[in-house]
Amino acid sequence: MPLFPNPLEAAAFRLSVVPPMLADYFGVLGFHALIAGARLGIFDALAAHPQTAAHLSATLDLDPRGTAALMRALAGLGYVRERRGRYRLTRPSRAWLVTGAPACLTEGLEFWARNAATYWTDLATTVRDGKPAVPFYTATEADPELSRSFQAWTAALARHQAPAAAAAIPVPRGAERVLDLGGGHAVYSLTLLARHPGLSATVLDLPQALASAEAHPRITLRAGSFLDDDLGAGYDVVLMFNILHGLTDAEAALLLTRVCTALRPGGVVVIGDQFRGPAPGRASRTLMDLLDLNYLIAISGRIRAFSEVRELLVAAGFSRPRHRRPLRSPAAELAIATKRA
Ligand SMILES: C[S@@+](CC[C@H](N)C(=O)[O-])C[C@H]1O[C@@H](n2cnc3c(N)ncnc32)[C@H](O)[C@@H]1O
Numbered sequence: 001m002p003l004f005p006n007p008l009e010a011a012a013f014r015l016s017v018v019p020p021m022l023a024d025y026f027g028v029l030g031f032h033a034l035i036a037g038a039r040l041g042i043f044d045a046l047a048a049h050p051q052t053a054a055h056l057s058a059t060l061d062l063d064p065r066g067t068a069a070l071m072r073a074l075a076g077l078g079y080v081r082e083r084r085g086r087y088r089l090t091r092p093s094r095a096w097l098v099t100g101a102p103a104c105l106t107e108g109l110e111f112w113a114r115n116a117a118t119y120w121t122d123l124a125t126t127v128r129d130g131k132p133a134v135p136f137y138t139a140t141e142a143d144p145e146l147s148r149s150f151q152a153w154t155a156a157l158a159r160h161q162a163p164a165a166a167a168a169i170p171v172p173r174g175a176e177r178v179l180d181l182g183g184g185h186a187v188y189s190l191t192l193l194a195r196h197p198g199l200s201a202t203v204l205d206l207p208q209a210l211a212s213a214e215a216h217p218r219i220t221l222r223a224g225s226f227l228d229d230d231l232g233a234g235y236d237v238v239l240m241f242n243i244l245h246g247l248t249d250a251e252a253a254l255l256l257t258r259v260c261t262a263l264r265p266g267g268v269v270v271i272g273d274q275f276r277g278p279a280p281g282r283a284s285r286t287l288m289d290l291l292d293l294n295y296l297i298a299i300s301g302r303i304r305a306f307s308e309v310r311e312l313l314v315a316a317g318f319s320r321p322r323h324r325r326p327l328r329s330p331a332a333e334l335a336i337a338t339k340r341a
Helices: 007-014 022-039 042-048 053-060 064-076 091-096 107-117 120-129 136-142 144-168 187-195 249-262 282-299 306-315
Strands: 080-083 086-089 177-181 200-205 219-223 235-241 263-273 318-324 333-339
Touching (some): 022 042, 022 107, 042 053, 042 091, 053 064, 064 080, 064 086, 107 120, 120 282, 136 144, 144 263, 144 333, 177 187, 187 200, 187 219, 235 249, 249 263, 249 306
Parallel strands (some): 177 200, 177 235
Antiparallel strands (some): 080 086, 263 333, 318 333
């Protein structure tokens, strides 16, 4: 959550009476307050009923002074609200931070804490060198806990985004076979298969990533590299969710050409990613720019404009590239194209 300055405080920041970068210095501390709240079970406890800090510290076995200080900070940041000494969840916290809530994103906290404490501390070096010291997927394959937390985060996002994405995928009539490249946790395949009982899917990903995949009788997990290994042939649909931003232009061109070969005539490729473009507001644009920087830090990657993706698709032999925004969110857009029948 951001700081919520009142008009006087906002003016003090704007006029530089107060150093505005303090919001960023202390933003890191706010992030850790959020992580602590989730790790200590405070959001889950408050989901049951409003409680005082003293009651929370007693039931969760926490230090009373520490709990009181944390609860004041969480209230200031907008995660909880205090009334007559009792804390309750704010509406966003109830939606996004309670274990088991349909849109719960607390899984992301462990991954982002790790990411911020490792990759992001090397940002200056990455910007100087133009590439990360250790590519992210080399790190995840060597570190099961990093891989687990990353897959848990992307799966949580996917559970939120996949239903609308799956509804927007034009599965050809009589289709049977799906290839999910870099499908990891397999949530996109699971969601598509739930809509189409005649489909089965192969999820191709690196070995450690597949350790997080949910088993399903119509899903085959295949360990390998989509850059180096044979993709197979005769697919009706190929899914490429959140992998294009991690590829160089040369890798993307090569992979899309191989995907076109692997599809049967009339089959479709579906790229799910963020596309650079006019953002609805400054906050959305800044989040996209930070995400773009994150892809640079992690994998020398970047966010492309849809026009660039369209060119790549056409060059690879696809027809009718089209841009879809089933969630109306810059965080989850689709590029769909068809292999000529
Ligand atoms: C950002 S995640 C996306 C996961 C999932 N498709 C989603 O959208 O939530 C990228 C995935 O690509 C996988 N990946 C990266 N390089 C790969 C490669 N060369 N071959 C196969 N999978 C790869 C990673 O292991 C990871 O699971």
